[in-house]
Amino acid sequence: MRIKRADYLKSAVYEKDYPERLNSVEFAFVGRSNVGKSSLINSLTSRTKLARTSKTPGRTQLINFFIINQEFYIVDLPGYGFAKVPKAMKKEWGSTIERYIISARTKLVFVLLDIRRIPSEEDMEMLRWLDFHNLPFKIIFTKTDKISNNEKFRLLKEIRKKIEFHNEDVFFYSSLSHKGREEVLQFMEDTLKEAGGNVDEGIE
Template identity: 50%
Template sequence: MRIKKSDFVTSAVKKNQYPIDNRAEIAFVGRSNVGKSSIINALTNRNKLAKVSQTPGKTRLINFFIINDDFYLVDLPGYGYAKVSKSEKESWGKTIETYLTSREQLKRVVLLVDSRHKPTGDDILMYKWIKHFGYDVIIVATKSDKLSRNELKKNEKIIKETLELTSEDKLYFFSSVSKDGRDQLIDNLFLEFATDID
């Protein structure tokens, strides 16, 4: 499929601020510095759709973007950033939890991990939590342009072992810089939720 149109719709903290239509939603979640905004911009081919910050942990709201007037890509607040207060962390956690446990329109969760590093304890908890609630989950390892082919193979094994992935679990590597495999990744993440396929 081709992403012909992508627009920011709204930011939300509470349930009554979510969009009220029944379009399917695919949520992106990951650590604060995993490159979530960059991958959203790369997939939609819009440099400033999602705001890229030099300060990890800046996204504190749930951001809804409508794709092809068809379904929503949902950007969740990043987790695991140390330089915020405990109460702030709890607030963000509650925001994420409320969305993930109460949103019928949510059809898939894309968990982003850094391809260069072993998944953190927070990544493992998030993955297990998503699986526990029965969501379809896809893992995308970001920043793959920073690794050699041998390193990619080695880190793929580490990620699979750390998250205890099965052969049925889907793991993709992607670089927001090179955008190699962009069209294939778009199909893997979004195709089944698109009604207008080109």
């Protein structure tokens, strides 16, 4: 897939404020605060400032919609799991994410996990939640440039004690080197084609 154009469209909390649905799948990205979600979206779209990164984790409270090639949306969901956020705010963010997850919009969710960390209870909750609602999702392990191959195999062994997966069913991504970008874009292209959407083919 060639991403020729990527634009911020709008931010929303409630479903009534979501942008008009397009005749295609939209791709939502979710993960813990500081998992590298904004950096990954910027890397994926080859735009350095499309998704804004915050120096203070847990500040992203809104759902951000980006329109790609005027064909489909990338949806940036609020980060979760930051300890210093008040409980009332955490509850509201959870509701914000839940409203989107259970909405009737056709979506695929990318769950981002920091490969250096054992999945937290919030991560496990998110995976169980998606499974419960029968929503298609894929795991992307982020920050892979920060570990060696030996560390990667060791960490994956530990992570598999909590999550069952095959390597071919997940993605490994470095926003710094963009390693993994082509694989994710190809998967998105295939998903859009299966859903009958228009796709600008080829990797940019």
